[in-house]
Amino acid sequence: MQATYATYFVYYVLISSGFVNAFEPISTTFVVGSGVGLAAVGRTIYNYVHDGCDSKLIAFNSKGLEVALDRKLFGQHVASRVIQKAVTGFMNNKNPKKPLVLSLHGWTGTGKNFVSQLIAENLYKEGMASSFVHKFVSTAHFPHLSQIEDYKSQLQQWIKGNVTNCPRSMFIFDGVDKMYPGLIDCLKPYLGYYENLDGVSYRQAIFIFLSNAGGEKITQVALDFWKVGRDREEIKLHDLEPALSLSVFNNKKSGLWHTSLIDKNLVDFFIPFLPLEYRHVLLCGLAEMSAKGLEPNQDVVDQMARDMVYFPKSENIFSIKGCKTISVRLDYYT
Known part of the structure; x- marks a missing residue:
């Protein structure tokens, strides 16, 4: 008591x-x-x-992010390039006009959460464990439609409080496609070009949205390239971003449906994460073995990769789960 x-x-x-x-x-x-x-x-x-903001706790490592994206993120040449340039440009700008807002889209297991982790690791000394990194999972933090107005008020308070504590705060919203429509709009005041709101400037903050919405559109583009014999590395951001933002905006099942964040052009980049192929699953497997302290074994990883499920059924090109279950599956094969 x-x-x-x-x-x-x-x-x-x-x-x-x-x-x-x-x-x-x-x-x-x-x-x-x-x-x-x-x-x-x-x-x-x-x-x-x-935990005030100072160079001991926050120090952006542009080269570290570049190397991490190149060596640890597989099959995502578009996302890697956009994220590296966007984050580096934003962090090097001493007077940004607005917060950096990135919307990451693609099927599960393609690396969206992993990229958020890599950004945090190369920005904050404590990485994802930093008190300046704030992650919200829609199904856990915003589960009830009847409480949506309370969620909006609480979100605004949390964001204002944390940015007041540290202007270089990073906010990650996982599962935006599972959010109730309208909830994400409460962020609009903090993502715009205001010098400050009630004495607080949000211009140095980073907002990252993670969503499966748009996965069909991204997969279709990748499949179209494959069918005509074009290398997936030929896919550029402009091949996907316009259609992706429109698809997400008009998807009634997405938390970004008809959101003012898109309508008012407050999202800086819609970043596509391509579906992963067998060769990428192999690379994930070898990297995971090294991470576990095991000697990478091509035969073991190859067997594991071959036993995974791929789609479409007629072509079997893309991994249904991407690299999401690699760690657990390797425990079975090793």
Whole structure:
């Protein structure tokens, strides 16, 4: 009981000081929960009070990002180039006119989450564990349609609080295609060309949207190139981006359906992630073996890759799950 009273007292202090606005939705739940220990609460408070933005915690490594994308992300030449140039250009701009907004699209297992991780690792000392990186999963954080207005208010408070704490904050929204339409529009004020809103500037922040929406359009373009014998490396951003943004905007099942973020051109890039082929699954397998501390074995990875399911049925070109289940499947084959 003492711990419970103490926890509520700490929460009151946080509200009074304004730090509660910088908490993630799940963190806030833990703070007010009766089972939270004071030590854990104390660590959270300490981190948020003392994690000001400085070069010890934030230092962009452009070359590191370039090398990571080149060596660790397979089969995504379009995404790699766009992300490298977009992030580097934004970070080198001392006076950006708006936050960087990237919308990543493609089937599961193609590398969207992985790319977000690579950006974080080359921007923040603690990578994805940094208190400046904030990830929201639509099905976990915004599950109920009846609470959509509450979600909008909370999202705006969390974003304002965290950007106030650190202008170089990064926000990742996973599963935007599963969001309720209209929810994402609450971000509109923070993604525009305003110098500041209520004394807070959002121009140095990064917003990344991850979505499966548009996967059909991306796959069709890749398949069309394959059918006429053209190399997938010939695919350029302009072959996909206009149709991709239109497809997402008109998809009633997408959280970006008729969103003002697209209508007002607040998304800087719609980045396609191509479906992965057998050769890319092989590379993922070999890389995963190395990551596990195992000696890469071509025969083992080849067997695993051949046993995976590919589509379309008549051609069997693209991996249905991409590289998503590689780690677990290798445990079976090794």
